[in-house]
Amino acid sequence: xxxxxxxxxxxxxxxxxxxxxxxxxxxxxxxxxxxxxxxxxxxxxxxxxxxxxxxxxxxxxxxxxxxxxxxxxxxxxxxxxxxxxxxxxxxxxxxxxxxxxxxxxxxxxxxxxxxxxxxxxxxxxxxxxxxxxxxxxxxxxxxxxxxxxxxxxxxxxxxxxxxxxxxxxxxxxxxxxxxxxxxxxxxxxxxxxxxxxxxxxxxxxxxxxxxxxxxxxxxxxxxxxxxxxxxxxxxxxxxxxxxxxxxxxxxxxxxxxxxxxxxxxxxxxxxxxxxxx
Numbered sequence: 001x002x003x004x005x006x007x008x009x010x011x012x013x014x015x016x017x018x019x020x021x022x023x024x025x026x027x028x029x030x031x032x033x034x035x036x037x038x039x040x041x042x043x044x045x046x047x048x049x050x051x052x053x054x055x056x057x058x059x060x061x062x063x064x065x066x067x068x069x070x071x072x073x074x075x076x077x078x079x080x081x082x083x084x085x086x087x088x089x090x091x092x093x094x095x096x097x098x099x100x101x102x103x104x105x106x107x108x109x110x111x112x113x114x115x116x117x118x119x120x121x122x123x124x125x126x127x128x129x130x131x132x133x134x135x136x137x138x139x140x141x142x143x144x145x146x147x148x149x150x151x152x153x154x155x156x157x158x159x160x161x162x163x164x165x166x167x168x169x170x171x172x173x174x175x176x177x178x179x180x181x182x183x184x185x186x187x188x189x190x191x192x193x194x195x196x197x198x199x200x201x202x203x204x205x206x207x208x209x210x211x212x213x214x215x216x217x218x219x220x221x222x223x224x225x226x227x228x229x230x231x232x233x234x235x236x237x238x239x240x241x242x243x244x245x246x247x248x249x250x251x252x253x254x255x256x257x258x259x260x261x262x263x264x265x266x267x268x269x270x271x272x273x274x275x276x277x
Contacts, residue, residue, distance in 0.1 A: 003135030152194025221277025
């Protein structure tokens with residue numbers, strides 16, 4: 001989504017950095033302090049102001065805040081990618097995505113299961129930059145086949161479940177192996193592409209559009225605050241392992257989403273509330 005919405009627009013560099021970083025860094029710092037306080041009250045860490053500041057720099061303060069550090073890194077490469085994606089040929093796009101697959105999927109698999117990390121420094125082709133460019137690529141191409149989108153979602157989701165089952169049942173002893181739940185795996189990438197294409201075709205018509213506008217305005221705040229709500233439900237005994245996940249996961253997702261949305265909507269009515277959500 002970030003690649004689709006940002007790489008297709010022309011922002012003067014100073015304006016882009018000022019607008020993007022003010023919208024991300026200000027609320028991020030606020031919630032990092034909140035979660036630092038939460039960690040101190042719950043576990044006694046961070047114990048000092050110095051530890052708090054060090055945690056903010058090294059990240060991610062709390063497990064879900066890793067995305068803030070990722071998006072800041074992508075914003076920093078935006079000015080260089082913007083020109084390339086506009087003028088790249090299909091062959092150059094193919095080369096980029098193949099190199100991303102090698103630099104992330106192949107590299108990670110060989111390093112994890114074969115103790116054979118590739119010595120080459122892939123630089124631009126590692127980690128999440130491929131998703132950033134893929135968002136722009138898929139978003140700017142004509143695509144009107146929902147069946148393919150659903151097929152990608154089904155294939156990626158089934159691949160995650162089947163691969164996780166096989167590796168934990170037949171090849172892995174001890175602690176559960178969650179390798180195929182990682183974002184930088186082919187099965188997750190296939191699912192992500194399917195959801196992106198489905199959303200692009202489906203979620204732009206009423207009545208969903210009106211609902212989406214409200215959730216869109218609150219989405220960043222929901223992202224920051226939902227872990228607090230989720231932990232609160234957990235303290236009350238409502239957690240993913242309380243019953244079969246087919247029933248529990250959707251119910252908890254609904255409860256956490258609705259409660260966090262209402263909390264964020266309330267925060268946004270307060271002075272300065274929109275600045276931190």
